[in-house]
Amino acid sequence: MSFRTMTDEAIAAEIGARIEQMRLEKNLTQQQVADAVGLSRVSYGKLVRGQGKFTNVIAVLRALDALELVEHFVPEVGFSPMELLRLKGRQRQRARPADTAGDQSGTEGVSGDGKQELDW
Numbered sequence: 674m675s676f677r678t679m680t681d682e683a684i685a686a687e688i689g690a691r692i693e694q695m696r697l698e699k700n701l702t703q704q705q706v707a708d709a710v711g712l713s714r715v716s717y718g719k720l721v722r723g724q725g726k727f728t729n730v731i732a733v734l735r736a737l738d739a740l741e742l743v744e745h746f747v748p749e750v751g752f753s754p755m756e757l758l759r760l761k762g763r764q765r766q767r768a769r770p771a772d773t774a775g776d777q778s779g780t781e782g783v784s785g786d787g788k789q790e791l792d793w
Contacts, residue, residue, distance in 0.1 A: 693721040
């Protein structure tokens, strides 16, 4: 089954049907699962028809001991090493000295090549 060709509502209903199948495989009633997560049986029924709140879906997955499915649903994605290097170039590397009281241009003590000149 390809989710790409399904509507959002159809995908939600399919997720609900899969949760319902997991409940049946664990030999639990709808009421038992609903009680475990603090829902009414009617709310649980809506959830498995694809009309539930996302937080309730997570709670039901937790009650069915299937929370690891969330990791597969939306896996954590890190930046590639190359992307991290590219972003690092935008991070501030050093602090710029504060302007002196009499300097309004912000260039006093800076040589032509942009390096700080110290007078000590």
